[in-house]
Amino acid sequence: MAFFIEILIGGLMAGMLYALVGLGFVLIFKASGVFNFAQGAMVLLAALAMARFAEWIPQFLGLQSKVLANVLAFGLAMAMMFVLAWLIERLVLRYLVNQDGATLLLATLGIASFLEGMGQSIFGSSVYKIRIGMPKDPLFLFNSTFEGGIMVNQEDLIAAVIAAVLVTLLALFFQKTTSGRALRAVADDHMAAQSVGIPLNRMWVIVWCVAGVVATVTGMIWGSKLGVQFSLGTIALRALPVVILGGLTSIPGAIVGGLIIGVGEKMSEVYLGPIIGSGIEIWFAYVLALVFLLFRPQGLFGEKIIDRI
Template identity: 55%
Template sequence: MLFFIEVLIGGLLAGVMYSLVAMGFVLIYKASGVLNFAQGSMVLFAALSFVSILAMGAPFWLALVLTLAIMVLLGVVIEKVVLRRLVNQPQITLFMATIGLSILIEGLGQMIWGSQVHGLDLGINDIPFNFYGVFISQFDLFAAGCAAVLVAGLSLFFHKTKIGRALRAVADDHQAAMSVGIPLKHVWAVVWAAAGFVALVAGLLWGSRLGVQFALTLVVLKALPVLILGGFTSIPGAIIGGLIIGATEKLAEVYIGPYFGGGIENWFPYVLALAFLLIRPDGLFGEKHIERV
């Protein structure tokens, strides 16, 4: 039983890491209806920039500020150069453009910062500590804390600030937002910048977990089932989806995996998410999509 709880908690905390990536998707999808496949390469780009700036001898906080500036700039440039020109195109075209974008950002990041694997030490011990007989990873706990702060911060931003309100307005109804004088382009630029910020947080945490390397872009594939499960439009959905996926994935790996010879973590989340979809086609927390003929 203790082992079960340990696996469960480990899974839940791992799930938080998925949620971090998923949140970046939700931000952009909500405000502009684009499924941003480049989120993964943004995570890589952020982590790469950060470690490279650190390696140049900059102190931690300066590297953080500089990387944040870079990510915000990247987001704004993406909006200005790519998405603005694709307004009114079908969703699949936009999606493809973000795949192109992800290839481009990967190339760009590795061209600027090189492609060797970097270690990233955030100064947190990854020694599990004993909590009533259950071993919990400190690092995971720290990551969960970060995620919680991020979610709280985002929800404050969305609900208490003028620009946050405008963001939600745009997400609800583009046209009406335009009619009251909300400049869509600024709002989209802000969303991309925010997604860049989320990518930075995810990049730092994932980077210190896996090392900063090309494989970081693959976290996208972990985030997608979280999105299906939680719904593309809901931040709480991204969190809860992440928790469910993380926990069941670990449990399945431990309890079901051995029967199949392991390695099921690649597809199991998708099948799980699919099973949920059959019951709720818009995800657990996704906005109901009303179709009329």
């Protein structure tokens, strides 16, 4: 029983990180109706920026405190993502207002390629490490209930808490604030939103800024766990099953989808791996996503689109 609970907790922790990645896609889709393939590149660029700024700040400012250097690096990376969001709207999205979804999709692919190249040019292509002091030693809980206790990774636990707080704040932003409600209106119909006075360009800047915040937090966590390397840009592919399961328009769906994928991967690898073969953790999420596409393409919490003629 203790082993099962360990696997379950590990899957839930991983699921929260998947949810954090999928959240960036949901944000952009809710505001523009397009799947943002640049989200993975944004995570990579934010992680690269924070890792390199954390190295450069002590050299230029003579700081001895690693904590202060990390705080400043995070703030600079966040500011860079804000400026990037403004430039994307100013130079790309402004000229694509009311265009087809396919046009916007291709635009995000172009943005992704540009961001990956720019990141390599400015920050280098080596493997970097983000050291933010997250404890890596495991905790052993419920020692009195289970022999040997239940092992929980402290780093995964802290990352899951950060992800949960961020998801909660974003859910409140979309439900309770004027800007959040305006973004939902823009997602439903660009032209109708403009006709009632909602400034589409400003809304896109806001949502890309919010997506930049999510990318910075995601890059910090994943960079701390796995190191910052250009394979981090492929993290977008890990989020595809998450948003397919949860629904492209639902923030709670991103959470549930991430948790299902995280737990499903761990459980299938441990219990089905010895029967089917190793490596099931790699393709399990995509098979599950395919099943949902066949029987419930809008996902668990997504809105079913009905076209009337």
